[in-house]
Amino acid sequence: MADEKKLFKVTIDNITIEVEPGTSILQAARKIGGDVAPPAMCYYTKLKGSGGKCRTCLVEVASGSTADPRPMPKLVASCRTNVMDGMVVKNITSEKVIDARNGVVEMLLINHPLDCPICDQAGECHLQDLSYEHGKEGTRYEFERRTFKKHDLGPYIQLHMTRCILCYRCVFTADQLTEKRVHGVLDRGDHSEIATYIEKSLENDFIGNIIDVCPVGALTDKTFRFKNRVWFLNPVDAHRDCSHPKCSGKVTLWYRGEEVFRVTARKDQWGEVEDWICNECRFEKKATADWTIEGPTKVNRHSVISQGHYVGVVRPQEALYDVMGGRAPRLLMDIHDVSEVNRPEIDLSKLERPAHSTDFESNGADRPTK
């Protein structure tokens, strides 16, 4: 029986794969991977009912199916549209998609505070990635940006509504993971906000997961806030026997030196949590002794976190020489003529830890020791 199950053929950006019926276009595209996978800011595989809201994952359906090959009149949200047999989808090969996505990114950014330099999410923020990969430089928005009052949500979680993109992921998380939902959206339109009833659901054992699902810095971990930048940390996979029946106990520990700065759930390559963890594991267990260490977390090469792993990073081939017909760019000024920074005798790629200011002390006495 099982092997008789018919698979659907779907072509996305000229690549054809076979998937099970009931697969969304987004999941099919993720199977292909790379740039073919549309960006998703609100959809979350584990959260029932999520998706459809942010509109970053819009794609063009050039042909609905073999049975009904007509194109779909509008772009569709790939996260909430299932594939049909013989469907033809255009993502990055569609001008319309690229144009619409530009628009969505712009809309998401016009009221965003862009306070990345002081935001804890910076470096692992999906909105940063999105705007870098799919946005346009500059903004056409010339008005004061929307702000919200900060709410105190108790000892563990900080809500900074001004950064929120209203993806509703935290609402679904609170709804589906915690016992009594007292978390939702108040008001509507551009003045809608995540409800402060969240304070109450904070007492719940699993509410910490809303930090992990939040694509931006609207929900952050108070036990980690302002302690460190994520790219200075080394992520390490670990587990423990958690007594909470619903907690997986599988986490990522974020080290700097010997110190565990924070604990998060493990995330897959799409930035989605693999297994939920309880508040105790997340907020209370910050000693190496609490955990069985498995080894360094695999970090995506694109991630800013990979810049902490200096050794062994493969440099991409430099195309500039080819573009310039073999000529090397003319050096107008060597920075070392005027500055002590980045002294050429210190090879940053040899450091096994992040660079410190002491590596650049002007007397040049202390060279890297390792």
Place this chain on the structure above:
Amino acid sequence: MGSRKLLLEKAHVPGIRGYDVYRREGGYRSVEKALKTMSPDQVTEEVKKSGLRGRGGAGFPTGMKWSFLAKPEGVPRYLVCNADESEPGTFKDRYLMEFLPHLLIEGLIVSSFALGSKSTYIYIRGEYAWIPDILEQAIAEAKNNGWLGKNILGTGFDCEIYVHRGAGAYICGEETALIESLEGKRGNPRIKPPFPAVKGVWDCPTVVNNVETLAAVVPIINEGGEAYSKIGVGKSTGTKLLSACGNINKPGVYEIDMTISVEEFIFSDEYCGGIPNGKRLKACIPGGSSVPILPANLLLKTAKGETRIMNYESLSDGGFAKGSMMGSGGFIVLDEDQCVVRNTLTLARFYRHESCGQCSPCREGTGWMEKILKNIEYGKGKSSDIDLLWDIQRKIEGNTICPLGDAAAWPVAAAIRHFRDEFEWHVANPIASQNRNFGLAHYADPLEVVPA
């Protein structure tokens, strides 16, 4: 002489709001006819034959919508009457419910029978605070007289009607937001598919229809679908209620058969009675705030030079570039003293305020458009703002979950398309624009006819 009235014929009979007078005037005949002599499918068939199109805005054929309703064994089905009527310029459903409540109840009973809905809901906008009492009174009277409840007319059909008040949100008129709200949740539109015909209220098959649509089922059953379809022209059958407002002598609710011209509707004494104070016609939004605004010259005649008629096909003749839509029948007339920029700003403010905020283009784009329009209106606009506005509306349209995004984009698009020079005048004359109006300009000049 006036055209035939099917809905408002008895509106002025004293006491028609009460059961006794309504019944004496021939009320509830359609329930007797349908329940005693017809099967549910036959009722649906008559509605199909009538050519009735939804009166809530989209104009989808009602009979066809009913035949799409899924009918799985053992699962209840629901009929929901959409009385959220919040589209600016539209107030026809209010008139029906306030003055002829039994007509709606009668239509609901017949429609519930056709669809197999044992619990039927009227979802009414919160601002119509006094109407639920009127409806509930009518429901109680109908029940006391055996038209509702268990085993109606001894046919074995059970039906109850409940009135549910909304909390005052335009978006709850969108059918899936309405369903969410009816279930007691936040009124966010659902992502479709699944459509309500398959998964609606409490995930059961549901039909949502407008008040006027359901009231029109009464004359259709009484006179037969065929007879109903002979009124009007083409795919615009039967009669249509229009709520006329703006710069006209006689604002109000009118019932027309869809054969009269737009010009007649505005200027004849039977309808709007012309424009007050000898002013000239500048523009009109013929079908509620969401539909494209048209300048006088394109309103009265189509781009082909034909007389524009008050019906679905003729109003939309020329597509979005040169036409508009019948929409919900909210007919808004602007005279030469009205400023299109200001009018567009007012609408943009409305949509910004009413967006549910789920999808980013609508949540953010509506606010952005309002801010830019405000600048232009108050003499702070730049010439690049007009193209920017155009681009923003383009990025919203078609890229959102529900049609509110489109409804916010279209008025801006149409205003720029037809009145661009008025926008440019505002930008170029920031001081003058604060003291006087652009006026009629060339908007009523006859257009050169492009032969087809």
